[in-house]
Amino acid sequence: MVTYLYWFIILALACGALFGIGARLGRWQLAVILAAVIAVVGAMTYYFWLQQIFVKRYGGVMSITIPQGLQHIGSTWKDDNLWIEDYNPETNECIFREYSRGDLLQGRVVLKNCNPLGASRSVSAPATNE
Incomplete structure (x- = not known):
């Protein structure tokens, strides 16, 4: 549940940047760059820092494959x-x-x-x- 909430917030921030800067101010190049930075930083933060914390502390989901033969x-x-x-x-x-x-x-x-x-x-x- 907390993982879905995290990704919803990242998506809302990226869409907010596109709508707020691109549609309202007409600066689409800046809006696309900012939305891409938000998406990349959000994904890296999740993968390199938050994924196991979410699983261990808040009941997230994680899949690990056991190598064949073991x-x-x-x-x-x-x-x-x-x-x-x-x-x-x-x-x-x-x-x-x-x-x-x-x-x-x-x-x-x-x-x-x-x-x-x-x-x-x-x-x-x-x-x-x-």
Whole structure:
């Protein structure tokens, strides 16, 4: 909901610039430039700063695709960054990936010889015939 409100405000500002400066004052070149700047700054602000804040704090929506061949284990928030844990059964590795604001700084931690899906099986005692 808050995401829709944000984009409505950005669209209203861009249309207001077009109508207020372009239609009322007749300065269409300035109106188009200002509307484009509002749209670009609004999109960059959302993508590089607000997207994960909206999702974490205000119930926004975000989609992440797990790479093919990996099995999803869990996810958690650290500050405003989302950490995803996946398991690669082919290499027996657990992979933690960070989704930071704007995907600029993405951390990655790989745990070798990780088998979280039940590797510790108990060895049964041999049966005795009595």
